[in-house]
Amino acid sequence: MTRVHDMGGRFGDGAIVPETENAPVFHEDWHARALALTLAAGGLGQWNIDISRHARECLPPIDYARFSYYEKWMAGLAGLLVDTGVVTRAELAEGIGQGESVLTDKRLKAENVAGVLASGGPADRPSDIPVAFKPADQVRTRKITGNRLVDGGHTRLPLYAAGAVGRIVRIHGTHILPDSSAHRLGDGAESLYAVAFAASELWANPEHPKDEVVLDLWQSYLEPA
Template sequence: MTRVHDMGGRFGDGAVTPEGEDVVFHADWHRRALALTLATGTLGKWNIDVSRHARECLAPTDYMRFSYYEKWIAGVADMLVARGVVSREELSGEAAPTPSPLAEKALKAPQVAGVLARGGPADRPSDVTPLFAPGDAVVTRKQPENSIVPGGHTRLPAYAAGASGRVLRLHGTHVLPDSNAHDLGEAPEPLYAVAFPASELWAHPEHPRDEVVLDLWQSYLEAP
């Protein structure tokens, strides 16, 4: 399935132009967009996979015209309304904001450094046995769709569907985004770093011997 955000190897989107390492934010509101995204994420109303899926669910026309942080803000706005944190009228300014029971969970300035330092680890204990080891040949499943929720979130890129690669390392067991993005539980399973030759992913790669390394969950992979 072709997804609007699944842009790897797609023609017509222009070249990727790396920026200097000293460029962090292009505008002051970009800092605020990042801060707002992190702050609302600590309210406990959604997880990182839900937030990624919210950005993917933007209307295709909006997704393509929005800048990076506009996508973030649009996704946050949609989640705030969908999860009942604020009303659409409050968000648009048509109604006065009402006191929220989540106010006591609001992230205070002195807490920010500690919260960022802790991060959000996604590794979990699991009784799912790893099927592959470093050096093993693997093939990604031919259909890149979410196999749990039709049209749902997945971290298997469409351009890597049905591709042959080799396992570089096992990361341990991690939360499965395909389930977690839809509030169906974390469903942790083995996560692998898998290397693919560029020639395996694209018909006319500029550098065929280059490799692309993807982190892929076990349910995305099969033995050749």
């Protein structure tokens, strides 16, 4: 199926214009607040990063196409807050909570923010699945890039790399599989690889055919070439 957010390498979306070195981190004051609110809400422990990514991907295509970056974040967050029962739809619409939340003790306090951000969110996990590839091995990505566990579900295998042949550059260890984690199906941890693809393998008329694109891909996305 076509995924509205899967825009990498798609023709017709215009050139990417890099920002200058001195460009501000946030172009609007509310952008910083959107980031802060998203991190604070995530600290309540009701979802993980893969669930939050999938929430943005599930926005109606017309909204996804017209929303700015942080508008997508806020729309996805609003859906998560309601879907998980953190707030009701009425509370969200009115901007006023009704009574004290059972999650009050989990709120992220200002004095704890730096420590929480510094600790990060490690995604490496043990796995019983044997490592299938080693550096320099030739591999091919799946031709069908969709989530194999959930129809229309989240995946980190981009459409532009479907069926492409590359080589293993590095093994990152075993990490949570987003295809599973995004749907509360468990960690599903498996080996994660850095895979290099020639530009000529990914696109019909690359400007620089000898350039390489390196993607981090999970083992279940790959097969021997």
